[in-house]
Amino acid sequence: xxxxxxxxxxxxxxxxxxxxxxxxxxxxxxxxxxxxxxxxxxxxxxxxxxxxxxxxxxxxxxxxxxxxxxxxxxxxxxxxxxxxxxxxxxxxxxxxxxxxxxxxxxxxxxxxxxxxxxxxxxxxxxxxxxxxxxxxxxxxxxxxxxxxxxxxxxxxxxxxxxxxxxxxxxxxxxxxxxxxxxxxxxxxxxxxxxxxxxxxxxxxxxxxxxxxxxxxxxxxxxxxxxxxxxxxxxxxxxxxxxxxxxxxxxxxxxxxxxxxxxxxxxxxxxxxxxxxxxxxxxxxxxxxxxxxxxxxxxxxxxxxxxxxxxxxxxxxxxxxxxxxxxxxxxxxxxxxxxxxxxxxxxxxxxxxxxxxxxxxxxxxxxxxxxxxxxxxxxxxxxxxxxxxxxxxxxxxxxxxxxxxxxxxxxxxxxxxxxxxxxxxxxxxxxxxxxxxxxxxxxxxxxxxxxxxxxxxxxxxxxxxxxxxxxxxxxxxxxxxxxxxxxxxxxxxxxxxx
Numbered sequence: 001x002x003x004x005x006x007x008x009x010x011x012x013x014x015x016x017x018x019x020x021x022x023x024x025x026x027x028x029x030x031x032x033x034x035x036x037x038x039x040x041x042x043x044x045x046x047x048x049x050x051x052x053x054x055x056x057x058x059x060x061x062x063x064x065x066x067x068x069x070x071x072x073x074x075x076x077x078x079x080x081x082x083x084x085x086x087x088x089x090x091x092x093x094x095x096x097x098x099x100x101x102x103x104x105x106x107x108x109x110x111x112x113x114x115x116x117x118x119x120x121x122x123x124x125x126x127x128x129x130x131x132x133x134x135x136x137x138x139x140x141x142x143x144x145x146x147x148x149x150x151x152x153x154x155x156x157x158x159x160x161x162x163x164x165x166x167x168x169x170x171x172x173x174x175x176x177x178x179x180x181x182x183x184x185x186x187x188x189x190x191x192x193x194x195x196x197x198x199x200x201x202x203x204x205x206x207x208x209x210x211x212x213x214x215x216x217x218x219x220x221x222x223x224x225x226x227x228x229x230x231x232x233x234x235x236x237x238x239x240x241x242x243x244x245x246x247x248x249x250x251x252x253x254x255x256x257x258x259x260x261x262x263x264x265x266x267x268x269x270x271x272x273x274x275x276x277x278x279x280x281x282x283x284x285x286x287x288x289x290x291x292x293x294x295x296x297x298x299x300x301x302x303x304x305x306x307x308x309x310x311x312x313x314x315x316x317x318x319x320x321x322x323x324x325x326x327x328x329x330x331x332x333x334x335x336x337x338x339x340x341x342x343x344x345x346x347x348x349x350x351x352x353x354x355x356x357x358x359x360x361x362x363x364x365x366x367x368x369x370x371x372x373x374x375x376x377x378x379x380x381x382x383x384x385x386x387x388x389x390x391x392x393x394x395x396x397x398x399x400x401x402x403x404x405x406x407x408x409x410x411x412x413x414x415x416x417x418x419x420x421x422x423x424x425x426x427x428x429x430x431x432x433x434x435x436x437x438x439x440x441x442x443x444x445x446x447x448x449x450x451x452x453x454x455x456x457x458x459x460x461x462x463x464x465x466x467x468x469x470x471x472x473x474x475x476x477x478x479x480x481x482x483x484x485x486x487x488x489x490x491x492x493x494x495x496x497x
């Protein structure tokens with residue numbers, strides 16, 4: 001009885017009633033370890049360093065106390081900086097969901113979207129702004145966000161920003177922000193550059209560390225990843241579906257728009273697929289899942305809304321069209337296959353800029369995720385021939401086939417009949433797409449070791465989506481410096497490792 005009374009609740013934090021309503025609407029039951037430590041500390045007004053992984057409830061850990069403290073009459077009281085557009089959207093949605101009854105307006109700005117729409121959103125008034133470093137720095141430099149004086153600034157996924165080359169942008173952003181602020185830094189790891197950054201942007205920070213139970217995947221699941229360029233995703237997933245020939249597969253995307261677009265693309269290529277995401281009404285979702293279980297179609301394209309609680313027998317393959325945000329989502333996605341003692345296969349597409357994120361998931365999950373190369377057209381054709389050979393060996397002969405062969409014997413011999421029939425069967429599944437997709441071994445090694453020759457020479461450098469270099473249309477600053485002069489070892493002109 002006493003133990004139940006001592007269990008922590010969100011009400012014990014003393015938050016506004018409207019925020020508690022948002023917590024209930026979001027489905028939160030009890031505070032997570034990071035929320036138990038962070039919320040009282042943020043409410044006390046001190047700067048804070050929190051070492052915690054994505055998926056531990058970080059957004060509520062800083063979002064709830066920040067919404068409690070910001071002045072609703074002052075615009076942009078909370079500024080959150082995230083490394084990717086996907087995470088910016090996710091954090092913005094979560095803040096809105098938690099603060100909807102308190103009248104909190106939240107928005108996200110990131111590269112790849114028109115400036116005027118984002119500026120109009122800011123002009124209309126937002127209390128919480130979530131931004132990626134490149135776009136935020138562009139707007140601050142150009143003076144398009146005048147009077148930006150957030151009382152609370154959150155740097156989320158700091159180590160991810162380091163891996164993506166945003167460290168210099170972050171340092172410049174904080175030089176343009178007011179010194180009178182509360183700063184919160186969240187990071188899964190604390191490498192030396194992040195520790196050095198913390199010393200410059202935080203004042204006497206308190207440090208907390210959330211223990212995290214390691215998520216694990218089923219040992220009956222084979223897990224592979226394929227390194228491809230962003231522009232190659234569609235070709236890669238088509239090639240891998242053709243090569244793997246799944247009995248029943250789920251393809252996971254991050255957003256509903258990506259689900260709709262990829263599902264339309266697969267259907268246009270002749271695949272029997274359907275889409276599933278949170279914007280589809282419940283009756284249609286139930287009908288879609290019923291058809292999937294009954295085998296009316298064999299490929300389900302879905303957001304993570306379908307990853308939790310989804311129980312479908314005989315899912316042979318899971319494809320991560322986009323890498324999930326965290327290890328917990330990865331485990332839930334991959335767990336849709338390899339069920340009831342059956343073997344399963346999980347395939348993840350990852351771009352060079354996402355590789356470190358996959359490494360963190362792999363280390364946290366403790367799973368063996370093997371790298372494979374996307375099959376070339378010749379390899380795809382050979383695998384189809386092998387499958388055809390197996391099919392012919394197991395296929396019973398029907399009377400109509402016997403009659404057709406007897407009729408054809410009048411015109412050609414048995415060998416010629418067999419060759420022509422096999423050719424007809426192969427023509428029904430013509431290989432398509434580029435000859436090769438993704439990074440080969442040399443390019444992969446060059447990606448791991450940027451100072452070596454290979455990746456940068458064989459492929460023209462392209463700015464990563466969501467990462468901009470103002471005033472530049474070419475390579476990033478460190479590559480530009482490398483062209484101008486040969487840097488001395490250890491100098492700032494070297495390619496970062």
